[in-house]
Amino acid sequence: xxxxxxxxxxxxxxxxxASLLAGARAMLPLSIGAFPFGLAYGVTVVESSMNDLxxxxxxxxxxxxxxxxxxxxxxxxxAPWFVVVGTxxxxxxxxxMYSGALAPSFRQYPRRWRVPLAHFMTxxxxxxxxxxxxxxxDPRRRLGYYLGAAVSFAGAWWLGTIIGVVIGATIPPExxxxxxxxLMFIALAVPSIRDRAALVAAAVGFSVTLMAKDAPxxxxxxxxxxxxxxxxxLAQTRTERPSxxxxxxxxxxxxx
Amino acid sequence: xxEQLLVVAVVAAGTLGLRASMVTxxxxxxxxxRLEQALSLVAPAVLAGLVAQxxxxxxxxxxxxGTWYLAGAIAAMVAWRTRSFGWTLxxxxxxxxxxxxxx
Numbered sequence: 001x002x003x004x005x006x007x008x009x010x011x012x013x014x015x016x017x018a019s020l021l022a023g024a025r026a027m028l029p030l031s032i033g034a035f036p037f038g039l040a041y042g043v044t045v046v047e048s049s050m051n052d053l054x055x056x057x058x059x060x061x062x063x064x065x066x067x068x069x070x071x072x073x074x075x076x077x078x079a080p081w082f083v084v085v086g087t088x089x090x091x092x093x094x095x096x097m098y099s100g101a102l103a104p105s106f107r108q109y110p111r112r113w114r115v116p117l118a119h120f121m122t123x124x125x126x127x128x129x130x131x132x133x134x135x136x137x138d139p140r141r142r143l144g145y146y147l148g149a150a151v152s153f154a155g156a157w158w159l160g161t162i163i164g165v166v167i168g169a170t171i172p173p174e175x176x177x178x179x180x181x182x183l184m185f186i187a188l189a190v191p192s193i194r195d196r197a198a199l200v201a202a203a204v205g206f207s208v209t210l211m212a213k214d215a216p217x218x219x220x221x222x223x224x225x226x227x228x229x230x231x232x233x234l235a236q237t238r239t240e241r242p243s244x245x246x247x248x249x250x251x252x253x254x255x256x
Numbered sequence: 257x258x259e260q261l262l263v264v265a266v267v268a269a270g271t272l273g274l275r276a277s278m279v280t281x282x283x284x285x286x287x288x289x290r291l292e293q294a295l296s297l298v299a300p301a302v303l304a305g306l307v308a309q310x311x312x313x314x315x316x317x318x319x320x321x322g323t324w325y326l327a328g329a330i331a332a333m334v335a336w337r338t339r340s341f342g343w344t345l346x347x348x349x350x351x352x353x354x355x356x357x358x359x
Contacts, residue, residue, distance in 0.1 A: 033341030051257050054264055061268035070306060071267060077315055081263050088267040091302045092274050097295035099278035100287045106279035118276040123299075176352045179324055182311035183331055187344035189303035190335035197293075198300040205301035209308040213316055220316075221305045228301030229294055236293055
């Protein structure tokens with residue numbers, strides 16, 4: 001893997017056009033998916049009582065689809081500000097995990113780059129970069145690839161949002177664009193279920209959110225999510241235990 | 257509007273804090289395994305809750321049974337089989353339009 005990659009050597013040689021393009025190219029299928037979802041989010045904002053421009057601004061400064069949709073939904077329902085903020089930050093707590101996963105590569109980058117680069121961290125850019133980093137040790141290549149992937153993906157999200165907000169008001173209700181919000185969550189939720197613990201967390205989170213629908217101040221989702229995570233952890237502990245098979249079998253026998 | 261702006265600003269600042277946490281301030285700290293497990297469960301728990309809230313509820317009340325439920329089920333099956341954003345979106349919007357026209 002030693003293509004020349006010396007075009008556009010700006011910023012002290014940290015960025016090469018080749019690595020930027022490689023990242024953007026690898027991300028393309030996901031960016032194509034981000035565009036209609038951005039569009040759907042934009043339309044949702046127009047249909048909610050959230051300010052349209054603020055909805056667009058959120059795409060730039062929050063840059064997290066699930067949290068943004070929840071914010072516009074909760075604002076529309078008239079939830080108190082701390083519930084909106086709390087819910088959004090719980091949704092985005094997963095970025096802490098991604099941050100930990102990307103930290104080994106970020107440690108190789110110049111310090112001033114780290115926070116701006118972190119802003120573009122998404123589910124998609126993290127996964128794509130981690131896959132690339134596994135087979136690429138050169139920090140310059142890694143940085144360019146991450147930047148190319150993450151910013152092109154964000155660009156598709158921004159473009160979708162802006163167009164969605166602009167055309168949102170002109171879309172007739174028969175188009176059922178409101179359905180895009182639950183649809184987006186389905187498309188994100190289902191692939192996140194990778195093992196039994198995640199399945200338990202999802203099933204409990206789903207059911208408890210519905211059961212807690214009349215919880216005060218729209219805290220139903222927070223209650224549901226917290227319960228789901230707790231039960232998922234429990235399920236994980238139970239599946240981890242069979243390290244000594246005979247012992248577990250004995251325990252199970254004495255339980256019954 | 258001012259309150260909405262404040263909410264978005266605080267969410268943005270908090271989110272940047274979460275994203276930057278481990279790559280800057282805590283670069284030398286490793287996440288305890290238990291916390292990492294909990295964080296890995298945030299996505300499925302929260303996203304499933306969001307599906308429940310937006311598909312089955314409408315402003316906190318039950319959404320009457322109809323095309324959204326069916327299209328949601330179809331989309332979930334497509335998402336499970338393909339694990340693809342694009343196909344899920346196409347299947348979901350396609351079936352909601354088809355069912356609306358049909359029913």
